[in-house]
Amino acid sequence: MSKERNAQPPEKLTGIQLKKIPSTAVGLPAIVSALTHIKKEVGVLKGIQLLKNLNQKDGFDCPGCAWPDPDAKRAFLAEYCENGAKAVAEEATKNKVSPLFFATHSVIELSKLSDYEIGKSGRITHPIYLPEGKDHYQEISWEAAFALIGKELNALDSPDQAVFYTSGRTSNEAAFLYQLFVREFGTNNLPDCSNMCHESSGVALSETLGIAKGSVTLDDFNHADVVIVIGQNPGTNHPRMLSALGETKKNGGKIITINPLLEVGLMNYKDPQNPLKWIGKGQNLTDVFLPVRINGDVALLKIILKLMKVEENKRPGSVFNHAFIAEKTSGLPEMLADLDRFSYEDLLPQTGIAMEKIKEATALIINNEKIIICWAMGLTQHKNAVDNIQELVNILLLKGSIGKKGAGTCPVRGHSNVQGDRTMGIWEKPKASFLDALEKEFHFKAPRAHGLDVVDSIAAMHAEKAKIFIGMGGNFVSATPDTEFTAAALRKCDLTVQISTKLNRSHLIHGKTALILPCLSRSEIDLQSAIPQFVTTENSMGIIQQSHGPLNPPSKHLLSEPAIVAGMANATLQQTRTNWTQLISNYDGIRTKIEATIPGFKNYNARVRIKGGFYLPNTARENDFTPSPSGKANFTLNMPSDIFLATGQFMMMTLRTHDQYNTTIYGLDDRYRGVLNERRIIFMNPEDMKTQHLKPLDLVDLTSHFNNEKRTAKGFLVVSYAIPKQCTATYFPEANVLVPLKSVAKKSNTPTSKTVIISIKKRETNKKNEL
Numbered sequence: 037m038s039k040e041r042n043a044q045p046p047e048k049l050t051g052i053q054l055k056k057i058p059s060t061a062v063g064l065p066a067i068v069s070a071l072t073h074i075k076k077e078v079g080v081l082k083g084i085q086l087l088k089n090l091n092q093k094d095g096f097d098c099p100g101c102a103w104p105d106p107d108a109k110r111a112f113l114a115e116y117c118e119n120g121a122k123a124v125a126e127e128a129t130k131n132k133v134s135p136l137f138f139a140t141h142s143v144i145e146l147s148k149l150s151d152y153e154i155g156k157s158g159r160i161t162h163p164i165y166l167p168e169g170k171d172h173y174q175e176i177s178w179e180a181a182f183a184l185i186g187k188e189l190n191a192l193d194s195p196d197q198a199v200f201y202t203s204g205r206t207s208n209e210a211a212f213l214y215q216l217f218v219r220e221f222g223t224n225n226l227p228d229c230s231n232m233c234h235e236s237s238g239v240a241l242s243e244t245l246g247i248a249k250g251s252v253t254l255d256d257f258n259h260a261d262v263v264i265v266i267g268q269n270p271g272t273n274h275p276r277m278l279s280a281l282g283e284t285k286k287n288g289g290k291i292i293t294i295n296p297l298l299e300v301g302l303m304n305y306k307d308p309q310n311p312l313k314w315i316g317k318g319q320n321l322t323d324v325f326l327p328v329r330i331n332g333d334v335a336l337l338k339i340i341l342k343l344m345k346v347e348e349n350k351r352p353g354s355v356f357n358h359a360f361i362a363e364k365t366s367g368l369p370e371m372l373a374d375l376d377r378f379s380y381e382d383l384l385p386q387t388g389i390a391m392e393k394i395k396e397a398t399a400l401i402i403n404n405e406k407i408i409i410c411w412a413m414g415l416t417q418h419k420n421a422v423d424n425i426q427e428l429v430n431i432l433l434l435k436g437s438i439g440k441k442g443a444g445t446c447p448v449r450g451h452s453n454v455q456g457d458r459t460m461g462i463w464e465k466p467k468a469s470f471l472d473a474l475e476k477e478f479h480f481k482a483p484r485a486h487g488l489d490v491v492d493s494i495a496a497m498h499a500e501k502a503k504i505f506i507g508m509g510g511n512f513v514s515a516t517p518d519t520e521f522t523a524a525a526l527r528k529c530d531l532t533v534q535i536s537t538k539l540n541r542s543h544l545i546h547g548k549t550a551l552i553l554p555c556l557s558r559s560e561i562d563l564q565s566a567i568p569q570f571v572t573t574e575n576s577m578g579i580i581q582q583s584h585g586p587l588n589p590p591s592k593h594l595l596s597e598p599a600i601v602a603g604m605a606n607a608t609l610q611q612t613r614t615n616w617t618q619l620i621s622n623y624d625g626i627r628t629k630i631e632a633t634i635p636g637f638k639n640y641n642a643r644v645r646i647k648g649g650f651y652l653p654n655t656a657r658e659n660d661f662t663p664s665p666s667g668k669a670n671f672t673l674n675m676p677s678d679i680f681l682a683t684g685q686f687m688m689m690t691l692r693t694h695d696q697y698n699t700t701i702y703g704l705d706d707r708y709r710g711v712l713n714e715r716r717i718i719f720m721n722p723e724d725m726k727t728q729h730l731k732p733l734d735l736v737d738l739t740s741h742f743n744n745e746k747r748t749a750k751g752f753l754v755v756s757y758a759i760p761k762q763c764t765a766t767y768f769p770e771a772n773v774l775v776p777l778k779s780v781a782k783k784s785n786t787p788t789s790k791t792v793i794i795s796i797k798k799r800e801t802n803k804k805n806e807l
């Protein structure tokens with residue numbers, strides 16, 4: 037066996053089966069799939085206990101996604117979806133990773149497994165340590181682990197030589213303490229998963245509307261005339277959003293879908309919570325489907341804007357909301373003039389869509405006022421991602437479709453508390469007012485220089501400018517771009533520390549020494565001073581709610597995330613005036629500190645105890661754009677894609693299957709796209725396959741091209757699919773090795789995981805299972 041720890045999943049095929057793509061999402065198959073996972077991972081009784089509590093007002097917040105729960109009515113048994121059920125099944129698994137497991141399996145051996153197999157090993161039960169040069173992790177006491185972290189951190193030449201990553205499941209309480217610890221230590225190096233996710237949305241919305249968050253509430257979906265879903269696959273990633281879209285339709289609203297793929301969930305669905313509806317035809321969702329080419333969105337939106345302008349010129353006052361524009365916005369003349377620089381002839385080929393279809397969608401926008409636009413990674417992970425989102429804002433501003441019922445921005449967040457973590461100060465570019473408040477409350481000098489985000493952290497570790505990596509959750513090596521480069525960066529560190537629930541590849545690609553600190557999950561009872569604590573989270577629409585897990589933890593050696601932060605802080609900070617031990621003895625104390633430092637949390641402890649929680653203030657929702665740089669809502673000038681494909685090159689987007697949560701692989705199927713039991717596939721347009729002389733299920737190697745650099749991923753099966761020409765799709769994380777670290781979005785520095793330029797080469801072998 038090679039001595040190298042594998043940073044990538046093995047290039048092994050698992051036995052693909054292709055099925056007909058279903059015509060309906062959710063319904064009975066989703067329930068069956070959810071229950072199968074629950075039964076296999078946790079057992080029936082514990083499973084029912086879990087589902088009963090999920091997303092209820094006195095239950096716990098689903099770790100699946102950040103979609104909000106209904107303010108009033110919640111489903112009788114449970115407010116859950118197939119993929120939420122899979123998420124809780126995964127963390128409540130019966131399988132355990134104990135010190136004995138590590139004694140019998142070396143790190144090298146584990147790294148040869150697939151991500152699916154690594155994840156299925158189960159929950160980590162003890163703090164674990166990998167001494168320098170060793171192949172087996174071994175048990176360590178919490179005290180010794182914290183002491184090691186304190187010693188290593190304090191031995192650095194500068195606090196800026198450490199990076200402190202966060203994934204978005206971390207509760208508000210843990211996130212607040214974590215950023216406080218990091219800033220008291222002396223750095224703003226707080227990269228987080230947001231840097232790879234909705235950072236582009238935050239940048240675009242702050243510049244235009246003065247707030248980094250979306251403006252709509254769930255109730256707005258009941259009132260919208262038109263909902264545009266662009267660059268998002270809610271049937272898989274936010275299944276409960278389908279119910280909201282269903283409500284829009286029931287109330288007479290229309291849905292426009294803009295996506296290279298006709299994602300089943302957006303076409304037709306059967307409400308899982310209403311068994312009477314499992315039989316029959318289901319509900320149609322999308323009215324107009326625009327199959328845009330990858331990264332053709334700005335071109336498409338510019339055509340829509342141009343058509344709106346033409347119609348407005350014909351019938352002044354019939355398209356634009358002049359009262360709103362005059363009172364609230366700035367920059368309209370420049371934006372309208374800029375549209376003339378772009379011709380339909382130049383824009384249309386970038387979209388790949390027939391003009392008639394675009395006109396059909398534009399008519400809905402022209403003739404209606406209450407418009408919601410929802411988006412996710414299909415817009416945020418491109419070089420011109422910020423332009424994508426600002427172009428959407430241009431449309432909303434022309435219509436005055438913001439800050440009123442049934443209208444507004446809806447960036448649909450990923451991780452269940454990624455938005456809350458930012459509110460709590462997990463950010464490498466904190467505002468001065470936030471640092472001022474921390475300094476006042478905690479009596480220390482906060483570092484003012486901006487810190488490193490994800491991409492810059494990787495570069496800094498690779499250049500040995502950063503030497504310690506601490507990860508609060510997540511799976512850094514597999515989630516980030518440029519897998520081999522990132523792995524090399526992590527291997528150069530003196531110490532890597534992962535605070536985790538389950539085993540993942542980031543435990544196996546480590547620094548000279550490594551620690552795994554196992555923590556409680558969202559679904560478990562968190563006792564401090566013998567009293568059960570609850571934590572709080574913020575969903576995609578800015579509602580703060582409490583969450584308390586019903587299950588006994590899988591091991592008595594686990595600590596909560598806040599307790600782990602306090603342990604690290606006590607072992608590291610010599611000058612601190614914060615009483616960390618007291619803060620974690622009762623989480624109300626942490627919330628009191630949050631209230632004292634972060635706006636919007638007045639009477640936090642009382643208000644969060646009211647069932648259903650409370651809304652944070654949201655200026656855009658209130659039609660107030662004064663926090664924007666100009667004091668008004670800004671129209672902006674945006675650029676279409678400048679990507680040029682040479683002959684034989686394709687654009688590749690990296691997607692989630694229906695059976696994974698980011699890097700956690702629940703199973704090997706992508707049911708809604710008709711691909712079963714295989715992840716190493718590439719979706720291709722049948723005509724492109726012809727020109728490349730490829731047949732279905734041919735085995736190919738993929739090479740990405742960026743600035744004369746090449747990266748290769750081996751062994752993918754070609755799947756013929758309805759995808760625009762010159763566009764292809766693969767799954768994340770298998771294809772991350774192809775995403776160049778330096779290929780990032782302008783302004784937000786987000787890796788361009790949805791526009792990777794590749795060429796495809798057929799393998800000269802017939803032995804499909806021997807790569």
Ligand SMILES: Nc1nc2c(c(=O)[nH]1)N[C@H]1C(S)=C(S)[C@@H](COP(=O)(O)OP(=O)(O)OC[C@H]3O[C@@H](n4cnc5c(=O)[nH]c(N)nc54)[C@H](O)[C@@H]3O)O[C@H]1N2
Pocket residue numbers: 100101119233266267268269270272273274294295296297299328329330331332333412413414415449450451689690691692693694696697698790
């Ligand atoms: N079950 C489950 N739920 C999840 C997750 C999960 O992995 N599993 N992940 C969570 C996280 S962290 C996030 S951020 C979200 C992700 O949620 P999504 O953003 O829905 O996830 P992706 O699979 O990245 O899908 C992106 C969608 O954008 C489309 N797309 C790609 N490129 C373009 C483009 O150039 N233009 C347009 N218009 N569309 C494009 C793709 O075809 C696809 O439908 O989901 C969250 N919820």
Ligand SMILES: Nc1nc2c(c(=O)[nH]1)N[C@H]1C(S)=C(S)[C@@H](COP(=O)(O)OP(=O)(O)OC[C@H]3O[C@@H](n4cnc5c(=O)[nH]c(N)nc54)[C@H](O)[C@@H]3O)O[C@H]1N2
Pocket residue numbers: 202203204205206229230232233234413450451508509510511512514515516517535536537538539540555556557558597690691692697698699700768769771772775789
């Ligand atoms: N190519 C490509 N790359 C992408 C994306 C893409 O679309 N394409 N999407 C990007 C996006 S949107 C995101 S958000 C990132 C995700 O990046 P991450 O958030 O880093 O990755 P996850 O896979 O969500 O992390 C899973 C791990 O978190 C740990 N974990 C789970 N629950 C808890 C908990 O409650 N506490 C703690 N401490 N640990 C826990 C488990 O050990 C699990 O293995 O990936 C990004 N990477």
Ligand SMILES: [Mo]
Pocket residue numbers: 229232233234449450451
């Ligand atoms: Mo995300």
